[in-house]
Amino acid sequence: MGRPTMEDVAARAGVSRALVSLVMRGSPKVSEQRRQAVLLAAEELGYSPHAMARSLASATSTVLGAMVSDLHNAFFAEVVEGLEAAASAEGFDLILNTGGRSPSRERRAVDSLLSFRPAGIALLGPVVPASTIASAAAQAPTVLVSRASRLSTVDTVNDDGEAGSGLAVDHLVQLGHRAIAHLDGGNGSQSSLRRKGYVAAMQRNGLQPLVIASEYTDTAGAKAIRALLERGEPLPTAIVAANDFNAVGAISALEDTGLRVPDDVSVVGYDNTSLAALRHVSLTTVDQPRNEMGRLAAEALLERVRGQRSEAMHRWLHPSLVVRATTSPPSR
Amino acid sequence: MGRPTMEDVAARAGVSRALVSLVMRGSPKVSEQRRQAVLLAAEELGYSPHAMARSLASATSTVLGAMVSDLHNAFFAEVVEGLEAAASAEGFDLILNTGGRSPSRERRAVDSLLSFRPAGIALLGPVVPASTIASAAAQAPTVLVSRASRLSTVDTVNDDGEAGSGLAVDHLVQLGHRAIAHLDGGNGSQSSLRRKGYVAAMQRNGLQPLVIASEYTDTAGAKAIRALLERGEPLPTAIVAANDFNAVGAISALEDTGLRVPDDVSVVGYDNTSLAALRHVSLTTVDQPRNEMGRLAAEALLERVRGQRSEAMHRWLHPSLVVRATTSPPSR
DNA sequence: TCCAACCAATAGAGCGCTCTAACGCAGGAC
DNA sequence: GTCCTGCGTTAGAGCGCTCTATTGGTTGGA
Numbered sequence: 001m002g003r004p005t006m007e008d009v010a011a012r013a014g015v016s017r018a019l020v021s022l023v024m025r026g027s028p029k030v031s032e033q034r035r036q037a038v039l040l041a042a043e044e045l046g047y048s049p050h051a052m053a054r055s056l057a058s059a060t061s062t063v064l065g066a067m068v069s070d071l072h073n074a075f076f077a078e079v080v081e082g083l084e085a086a087a088s089a090e091g092f093d094l095i096l097n098t099g100g101r102s103p104s105r106e107r108r109a110v111d112s113l114l115s116f117r118p119a120g121i122a123l124l125g126p127v128v129p130a131s132t133i134a135s136a137a138a139q140a141p142t143v144l145v146s147r148a149s150r151l152s153t154v155d156t157v158n159d160d161g162e163a164g165s166g167l168a169v170d171h172l173v174q175l176g177h178r179a180i181a182h183l184d185g186g187n188g189s190q191s192s193l194r195r196k197g198y199v200a201a202m203q204r205n206g207l208q209p210l211v212i213a214s215e216y217t218d219t220a221g222a223k224a225i226r227a228l229l230e231r232g233e234p235l236p237t238a239i240v241a242a243n244d245f246n247a248v249g250a251i252s253a254l255e256d257t258g259l260r261v262p263d264d265v266s267v268v269g270y271d272n273t274s275l276a277a278l279r280h281v282s283l284t285t286v287d288q289p290r291n292e293m294g295r296l297a298a299e300a301l302l303e304r305v306r307g308q309r310s311e312a313m314h315r316w317l318h319p320s321l322v323v324r325a326t327t328s329p330p331s332r
Numbered sequence: 333m334g335r336p337t338m339e340d341v342a343a344r345a346g347v348s349r350a351l352v353s354l355v356m357r358g359s360p361k362v363s364e365q366r367r368q369a370v371l372l373a374a375e376e377l378g379y380s381p382h383a384m385a386r387s388l389a390s391a392t393s394t395v396l397g398a399m400v401s402d403l404h405n406a407f408f409a410e411v412v413e414g415l416e417a418a419a420s421a422e423g424f425d426l427i428l429n430t431g432g433r434s435p436s437r438e439r440r441a442v443d444s445l446l447s448f449r450p451a452g453i454a455l456l457g458p459v460v461p462a463s464t465i466a467s468a469a470a471q472a473p474t475v476l477v478s479r480a481s482r483l484s485t486v487d488t489v490n491d492d493g494e495a496g497s498g499l500a501v502d503h504l505v506q507l508g509h510r511a512i513a514h515l516d517g518g519n520g521s522q523s524s525l526r527r528k529g530y531v532a533a534m535q536r537n538g539l540q541p542l543v544i545a546s547e548y549t550d551t552a553g554a555k556a557i558r559a560l561l562e563r564g565e566p567l568p569t570a571i572v573a574a575n576d577f578n579a580v581g582a583i584s585a586l587e588d589t590g591l592r593v594p595d596d597v598s599v600v601g602y603d604n605t606s607l608a609a610l611r612h613v614s615l616t617t618v619d620q621p622r623n624e625m626g627r628l629a630a631e632a633l634l635e636r637v638r639g640q641r642s643e644a645m646h647r648w649l650h651p652s653l654v655v656r657a658t659t660s661p662p663s664r
Numbered sequence: 665t666c667c668a669a670c671c672a673a674t675a676g677a678g679c680g681c682t683c684t685a686a687c688g689c690a691g692g693a694c
Numbered sequence: 695g696t697c698c699t700g701c702g703t704t705a706g707a708g709c710g711c712t713c714t715a716t717t718g719g720t721t722g723g724a
Binding site: 003046048049050051052053055056071072074076077078080081084088093094095096097098100108111112114115116117135138139218219222245248249251252255274275278279280281 | 335378380381382383384385387388403404406408409410412413416420425426427428429430432440443444446447448449467471550551554577580581583584587606607610611612613
């Protein structure tokens with residue numbers, strides 16, 4: 001009864017527990033003969049090492065933890081892929097957790113991760129206060145993804161939202177647009193950067209910025225368009241939306257009033273979610289290198305774990321534009 | 333240096349380590365005075381219990397593990413919410429893992445979860461062979477979600493896909509449709525149940541079934557529609573799609589040929605993903621009680637953990653229809 | 665007054681593993 | 695023959711906690 005332990009394997013193979021431990025960790029200082037005997041015994045007993053006992057004894061963990069603020073957002077799914085790939089390539093296991101975009105739940109989630117004493121943790125799009133992040137960073141190397149921080153103890157990996165909006169504006173300007181509005185992401189993560197980038201790009205092109213308050217949802221996007229229509233001013237010929245959801249909401253509100261996208265109004269999204277790629281939507285949008293962000297986050301943690309670096313690292317990745325069917329030269 | 337241990341807290345509070353242990357586990361047999369002293373000391377030191385040492389010592393884990401086959405699928409995100417809620421209500425922590433819909437990666441993911449010796453594990457939409465599931469079930473109570481199994485050692489929680497397709501067909505028949513086609517989900521999970529339900533409902537209504545091969549993606553949905561058009565036969569007035577993605581692909585292919593949804597053709601999806609709820613899409617679809625599925629999965633595990641049940645439990649949940657804007661009476 | 669009963673608190677073993685130090689044994693140098 | 699070196703192997707302590715058994719102190723009933 002009970003799962004077999006290292007002791008059981010040792011007894012069966014006729015060696016000591018320590019030798020089994022060496023074999024399990026792939027040590028070179030074991031004779032081939034003994035190694036085979038141990039592996040055979042382990043196989044026969046269906047033995048697999050007890051990760052918790054191991055990390056308790058070694059005081060060094062081979063586990064990385066990641067708190068995903070929002071599992072519904074496919075954005076993070078791809079960041080996780082990148083994390084996973086980089087972690088497992090270095091022999092680390094990744095365990096996940098979710099915080100549901102609620103500060104208190106995220107806090108508990110982070111505590112729960114830390115209770116496993118992981119080698120490091122990644123927080124993906126966390127909404128917790130900086131103090132919570134600081135106290136987590138005091139317990140294990142910590143990296144933030146999609147969240148900036150000036151803390152000297154945490155690393156960050158972000159998309160350069162300012163540059164991303166700039167790409168969108170430049171693309172539209174190149175198509176011949178001059179009246180380009182921006183739907184602002186409100187208090188969504190990174191939204192102020194995106195707004196800043198939009199305003200800067202407009203000014204750089206000698207154009208007048210027009211920012212409409214909105215949020216990171218499709219209903220908010222639709223509402224913003226209706227608000228824009230009610231102004232009675234001539235409608236812009238192009239829209240730089242806060243993100244993809246926001247863009248899709250804007251598109252449907254435009255179409256509701258008989259306007260056609262992109263014939264009457266061009267629309268650019270942000271994030272290049274799977275939604276944008278659907279042929280029914282086919283949204284021109286700004287792509288963040290999500291997979292790469294995950295990979296860099298994992299590498300940042302591993303560098304800290306190995307003591308190769310102790311100052312904070314802040315990476316800003318360059319987004320790129322994905323041109324699809326919702327942008328075209330203005331008809332007017 | 334290093335994180336504070338129970339011993340540190342005990343020393344600071346002037347009590348024994350065992351007493352601190354009792355306080356941490358909320359035992360009633362501790363005087364209020366000592367309890368306060370211990371809590372204060374723990375607070376001051378920033379102590380939090382070491383989950384792995386705890387489970388090692390107690391041989392009983394308060395951790396549930398879940399392997400999510402596909403993080404990109406928002407379906408599982410909501411199942412996880414349900415799992416999480418039920419688990420934390422009972423004092424269990426949930427850790428996640430992902431297998432990327434690859435049998436070998438999923439196998440490793442399951443092994444990794446088991447190495448934490450969790451009280452039980454949930455496999456969400458796994459694609460591993462039954463033998464892998466059986467060997468996991470031998471190590472910890474196991475429940476499958478969105479995957480059927482006849483193994484007597486595992487519990488399952490599934491949506492009744494047969495009933496779901498029936499709901500879709502009945503809804504369309506009630507609107508007056510008689511020529512209703514089904515886009516089949518191919519080897520996607522549960523697709524054969526959905527097809528079976530469709531065929532049965534058609535026959536029950538005295539109608540001729542028409543099944544078109546397809547898959548669970550939007551491009552496959554579009555392709556299936558094009559295949560249907562090339563047949564040269566009169567087009568059905570309604571489509572029961574394999575799932576929401578498939579439906580959206582079908583809709584865009586229909587619109588590409590100048591047909592209007594729902595005026596010319598009604599379309600019903602399956603899964604009620606967030607995509608279906610977008611106003612731009614507004615898809616009539618079949619909803620699975622995802623949250624409830626997660627909750628039931630957690631409860632199934634906890635019953636096993638507590639030894640309240642040892643025979644397998646197989647739950648089939650009733651889906652419901654969500655009527656939106658892609659279905660209407662036929663024009664012809 | 666005494667002992668049983670109860671309660672808060674503790675000592676100490678042990679969960680399954682890793683790691684340090686030490687061991688025995690081979691081979692080579694002196 | 696002795697000493698050293700190097701290598702494969704092992705004993706044993708200890709990681710941070712839980713749990714059983716036990717202690718000492720109070721209480722209440724006979």
